[in-house]
Amino acid sequence: MLASATAALLSLPGTGGIEHEGFVVSQVGGVPEYHWLRIQGADPRTGSLAAAHLDASPSLAALMGGPGALEAVAGRLRAAPSEVIERLSYGANAGPGPGSSAGPARPAAAASACVLMQLLLRDLDSLGWGCLEELDQDAARLTLAHTDPAGRRHRLRLTLPPDYPASAPKAATDLPTPLAFAWRPPGSGGPCGGPGPAQGRGQRRAREEGPGREDGAGSGAGASSSLVGVFAAFKQAVLQLQPLWAALEAIDRRCRVIDPPPSVSAARRHLGPPTRRLVCPALDSCTSAGSQGAPGAAGGGGGGGGGGGATLQLRLNPADPLGPPAPGGAVFLGPPEAVAALREALFGRLHQWSRDRDPVDNLEALLGQPLPPPLGGGPQGAQGGAAPAGDAEDGADALGECAICGMYVLPTEDGEGEGGSEGGSGGGADGVGGGLVPDVVCPTPACSAPFHSACLAEWLRSLPDTRVSFAKLFGRCTLCGNPITVKA
Amino acid sequence: MAKTLSSVAQRRIQSELTEWMRSPPEGCCLESCEPMTSWVVVMQGPEGHSRLYADEVFRLRIDFGEQYPLDPPDVVFLAPAPIHPHIYSNGHICLDILYSGNNGGWSPALTMSKVVLSLRSMLASATEKKKPPGDAEYCARVGNRSPKLSRWQFEDDKV
Numbered sequence: 048m049l050a051s052a053t054a055a056l057l058s059l060p061g062t063g064g065i066e067h068e069g070f071v072v073s074q075v076g077g078v079p080e081y082h083w084l085r086i087q088g089a090d091p092r093t094g095s096l097a098a099a100h101l102d103a104s105p106s107l108a109a110l111m112g113g114p115g116a117l118e119a120v121a122g123r124l125r126a127a128p129s130e131v132i133e134r135l136s137y138g139a140n141a142g143p144g145p146g147s148s149a150g151p152a153r154p155a156a157a158a159s160a161c162v163l164m165q166l167l168l169r170d171l172d173s174l175g176w177g178c179l180e181e182l183d184q185d186a187a188r189l190t191l192a193h194t195d196p197a198g199r200r201h202r203l204r205l206t207l208p209p210d211y212p213a214s215a216p217k218a219a220t221d222l223p224t225p226l227a228f229a230w231r232p233p234g235s236g237g238p239c240g241g242p243g244p245a246q247g248r249g250q251r252r253a254r255e256e257g258p259g260r261e262d263g264a265g266s267g268a269g270a271s272s273s274l275v276g277v278f279a280a281f282k283q284a285v286l287q288l289q290p291l292w293a294a295l296e297a298i299d300r301r302c303r304v305i306d307p308p309p310s311v312s313a314a315r316r317h318l319g320p321p322t323r324r325l326v327c328p329a330l331d332s333c334t335s336a337g338s339q340g341a342p343g344a345a346g347g348g349g350g351g352g353g354g355g356g357a358t359l360q361l362r363l364n365p366a367d368p369l370g371p372p373a374p375g376g377a378v379f380l381g382p383p384e385a386v387a388a389l390r391e392a393l394f395g396r397l398h399q400w401s402r403d404r405d406p407v408d409n410l411e412a413l414l415g416q417p418l419p420p421p422l423g424g425g426p427q428g429a430q431g432g433a434a435p436a437g438d439a440e441d442g443a444d445a446l447g448e449c450a451i452c453g454m455y456v457l458p459t460e461d462g463e464g465e466g467g468s469e470g471g472s473g474g475g476a477d478g479v480g481g482g483l484v485p486d487v488v489c490p491t492p493a494c495s496a497p498f499h500s501a502c503l504a505e506w507l508r509s510l511p512d513t514r515v516s517f518a519k520l521f522g523r524c525t526l527c528g529n530p531i532t533v534k535a
Numbered sequence: 536m537a538k539t540l541s542s543v544a545q546r547r548i549q550s551e552l553t554e555w556m557r558s559p560p561e562g563c564c565l566e567s568c569e570p571m572t573s574w575v576v577v578m579q580g581p582e583g584h585s586r587l588y589a590d591e592v593f594r595l596r597i598d599f600g601e602q603y604p605l606d607p608p609d610v611v612f613l614a615p616a617p618i619h620p621h622i623y624s625n626g627h628i629c630l631d632i633l634y635s636g637n638n639g640g641w642s643p644a645l646t647m648s649k650v651v652l653s654l655r656s657m658l659a660s661a662t663e664k665k666k667p668p669g670d671a672e673y674c675a676r677v678g679n680r681s682p683k684l685s686r687w688q689f690e691d692d693k694v
Contacts, residue, residue, distance in 0.1 A: 451643040502643075526642070
């Protein structure tokens with residue numbers, strides 16, 4: 048029995064292509080044994096192994112179960128993608144977990160590592176090695192990639208517990224809903240365990256988990272007992288999220304989206320949470336009063352349809368992307384005068400929201416105004432003509448990221464309570480789906496650095512020369528050094 | 536070393552990284568930012584008046600703590616460190632903006648771009664290449680521990 052093996056391969060340019068030669072170290076009963084191994088005929092330019100030839104010492108052939116087994120390995124090698132050698136040099140290294148530690152436990156651990164490798168190889172053979180993106184050295188973590196019909200790339204990161212396959216692998220994805228699947232250990236009776244301990248991205252709402260979990264469990268078609276089944280559940284989940292990403296892409300294409308910023312490439316935009324922050328159109332009732340509110344927002348008034356600096360934070364429901372925004376799923380931010388009219392227009396006519404139109408059409412119909420198109424390359428970008436490239440920079444500055452944390456929306460752990468306080472338009476921070484926006488500005492006009500009061504208070508509290516008086520902290524601006532105050 | 540970072544630190548470092556990629560500070564480039572909490576910056580010696588360091592290349596390591604940006608990161612020169620009156624042979628740098636506390640000048644408004652530029656101008660304004668007083672004794676005493684554990688006196692305003 049080949050209990051565990053370590054391979055060391057050296058690549059040499061030979062006469063008939065690249066030659067890999069080296070040793071495989073086997074550990075049977077704790078005694079290391081070296082076996083010679085050579086792979087010839089890899090194409091020097093493409094690295095293709097189609098014409099490769101595998102030689103091994105008789106001791107290795109015997110260990111693998113005769114010359115027939117060696118031929119089978121060679122066949123598999125020829126069919127493999129060219130990077131397989133690199134991967135093998137990792138994969139083959141996958142020894143028993145406690146490789147360096149205690150002696151007595153070793154044979155058992157080595158045996159289970161061998162079983163694990165066999166399972167892994169079998170699963171990867173049936174999935175195709177092309178979808179394997181990364182395999183950790185100890186074979187306990189691997190990343191599988193899947194490209195969906197629209198060309199978006201998704202990753203499934205699996206962590207195999209020490210007692211795999213008796214207990215389920217842990218799956219982490221960048222999908223907006225957690226991936227759920229039932230696990231049945233191979234060779235056992237009925238399904239057990241229920242949904243795997245799947246994790247989505249860090250701060251998923253409990254509310255969103257409901258539909259996601261049902262979908263996942265329903266798609267699994269019974270319990271999985273191998274990585275093939277888990278990967279199938281993952282592909283199914285990706286398929287079910289297509290309408291969500293299509294809707295988000297339509298928003299990116301037709302609206303001026305400022306978060307995620309336009310600098311985030313199209314290939315990565317589906318990886319974030321299903322939220323978009325859009326610049327709002329100026330409604331008639333607010334155009335005159337709008338510009339005095341937020342400091343620096345005046346830049347939005349010029350030609351581009353900045354809506355007095357108002358923006359809309361929109362979060363689509365992954366299970367129902369075309370439906371009306373859930374409570375807290377659409378939040379207007381900006382000067383109170385500008386926001387009030389927009390809020391009234393949208394929420395007053397929310398019953399007119401239709402699932403037959405995409406969200407952009409719905410927003411335009413309900414607000415009664417076209418949304419500002421993207422700056423630059425947008426389809427209608429040329430029509431306005433009053434938005435030179437420099438305007439984009441101004442727009443970004445006017446919004447003001449906090450000078451301490453560098454973010455506009457600061458996520459809070461207990462975001463739930465904030466969503467309801469939309470009516471309160473005082474000086475306090477607006478809640479944005481569980482986050483704070485900058486609400487303190489440096490009083491020195493030349494500086495005017497914006498801060499989240501939480502960030503500024505935390506910084507001032509850490510300084511020895513900050514004075515506290517009547518629940519206010521008196522300190523100095525981090526940027527200009529002039530006095531600034533904030534609620535403690 | 537896998538440190539757990541607060542999400543604020545993580546996003547702030549990420550945004551600094553993006554900003555750095557968009558417009559890197561003059562004469563500097565990022566050699567590594569893997570893991571995200573530990574950067575290695577390659578710095579071309581500045582021209583300056585004296586051209587003391589003009590033909591040299593230095594490497595800096597920046598380690599972010601989980602309290603970043605409220606706490607300054609550890610910034611040290613990797614060996615060989617420049618020979619400069621404010622830089623010890625073990626790479627520790629005597630510059631107030633790198634340290635917080637009573638006499639430190641750190642501010643969370645500083646970004647790594649600005650810090651690196653300050654270091655470069657500190658090199659540019661040097662008038663002679665000499666090691667700080669007590670260099671050997673200091674290095675023997677502190678070795679490779681974090682420079683933030685040392686008590687710094689920032690006296691010289693000129694360089």
